Amino acid sequence: MILEYNIIFLDTNVFQSENFTEGKKLNQLLDQSIEEGIQVKIVDITYQECLKRIQENLTKAKTAFKKASALLNKEGNLLRQTEKYKQFYSIPKVEIESDFTELKNHFDSFLKEKNIEIISSEIANHNEVFKLYFDKKSPFGTGQKKDEFPDAFILNTIEHWCDINMSGAFVISSDNDMLSYVSKSFEVINGIGQMLNVFVNASNYYKAVYGILSSNLNLAIDELKESIDDYTDNFSILIYERLLSDPYYVELEYDLGEILNFEVSSLIITSLEENLVQMDIRAKVDLQLPLTYNDLSMAHYDSEDDRYWNVTHVSENSIYRLDLLLPAEFEFEIDEEEIINFSLGTLYDYKLIGYEKIEENIQERSEFSDW
Structure with missing residues (x-):
């Protein structure tokens, strides 16, 4: 299989849409990349955003577990007397700190197993990012959305990584602001499905x-x-x-x-x-x-x-x-x-x-x- 680039960068929403590690298409993409010798990378900002969203999802899960436990013991307590259903009434409490540590370790192991390299954002140029903001260019756009700064630094890091390594890359994202970004060094691909389609077309x-x-x-x-x-x-x-x-x-x-x-x-x-x-x-x-x-x-x-x-x-x-x-x-x-x-x-x-x-x-x- 011959692709235009043999480097792939993944955005945060790619992991979140695939439940971080267990999505079938994400694992298909990573396994095929290993098989074809394609290098997969993320920027350290993406890594930190993933950890933040894991923490946020964990907080939501704690609330969901508490509600489910309360509802079962209120509306469904009769079934607790049966062998078939009583196992569902011992719902464990979500412990934010220890469960986050376990999920973080699992995520780190997944990145290592799938040969995903974390690239430092120290190579990003702050002046270039702020110029995009004041010029109202992607990923900020006319609204000058300040919450797009992480995406802007991720994109700028990838720009400089490509320049330093004299290489191009695919960047996979489903974020509309990132998709509107135009680069001479890399191509932004709309989601894992489209990237897998690129693989298929090259086979x-x-x-x-x-x-x-x-x-x-x-x-x-x-x-x-x-x-x-x-x-x-x-x-x-x-x-x-x-x-x-x-x-x-x-x-x-x-x-x-x-x-x-x-x-x-x-x-x-x-x-x-x-x-x-x-x-x-x-x-x-x-x-x-x-x-x-x-x-x-x-x-x-x-x-x-x-x-x-x-x-x-x-x-x-x-x-x-x-x-x-x-x-x-x-x-x-x-x-x-x-x-x-x-x-x-x-x-x-x-x-x-x-x-x-x-x-x-x-x-x-x-x-x-x-x-």
């Missing part, structure tokens, strides 16, 4: 079967459409989990939804092996989802009685449009330059990029109850 096998495969990509879309109803509950859970964080949806419950429409927006090939192709598919899914919840938007809390008044209980069956990233595997065979037995293997690690309610259907609304 000899891809060049050999590209014509056959590209003319049959509609088979992949048709195969996915035929089986998409199998993932209705999975997609229902994605939107349900997102709505749980909305403070106005209290005691939210959902029933199995119905997929009304499925449209593929784009797809890229992230891996191509003999008889197996992996793709990142971006799709819009219209999902009708039955929900019940208590709406507190018009409620007020009575501290003396320890209850809310003017709570609205809502039952709805509205339609949501989900913007999804669907990593998928397809198996195929080639016989005399024709693809046969093209079939969907699995969807994995699908993510909800965003959503909107496109049609509201309130079935029942009980006004002004107490809770």
Whole structure:
């Protein structure tokens, strides 16, 4: 495999989007880089940002564990008497200091195992970074966002590293401000999926079967459409989990939804092996989802009685449009330059990029109850 550069720098959001160490695509990228002799690096600022976000995620996890424990012991305490469920009631407490140390050590070991080198930002030029800020250039832009200084120093460090080592590089990021940055020394790639697609395009096998495969990509879309109803509950859970964080949806419950429409927006090939192709598919899914919840938007809390008044209980069956990233595997065979037995293997690690309610259907609304 011949690439334009044999150096890759990773941005902080690459790690966070892959849960820092366990993401399938991140490990695929790093393992393939080791196999192909491609050097992977991060700037020390990126390393520190990763540790900061691990700490932030740990704090959120502590709150989530406390809420889950309280809810189980309040609403679900009956099941504690059964052999099947009692194991879930001994939820351990999150210890921020010791758990952070363990996660940091795990992250450090991961970087070492995957041969990821940390580059010092001491080679960055402060005057150049501040000139970008005052000139309102990327990554700051017209808003002169001061929180972009870490990104600016990361980019400037990579610029000077490339100059010192007389080398170019790929920089992987999904940050819009970094993606708008233009450099003569390196190319900013939009996410791991796009970088894996660069790998695929450079492979000899891809060049050999590209014509056959590209003319049959509609088979992949048709195969996915035929089986998409199998993932209705999975997609229902994605939107349900997102709505749980909305403070106005209290005691939210959902029933199995119905997929009304499925449209593929784009797809890229992230891996191509003999008889197996992996793709990142971006799709819009219209999902009708039955929900019940208590709406507190018009409620007020009575501290003396320890209850809310003017709570609205809502039952709805509205339609949501989900913007999804669907990593998928397809198996195929080639016989005399024709693809046969093209079939969907699995969807994995699908993510909800965003959503909107496109049609509201309130079935029942009980006004002004107490809770």
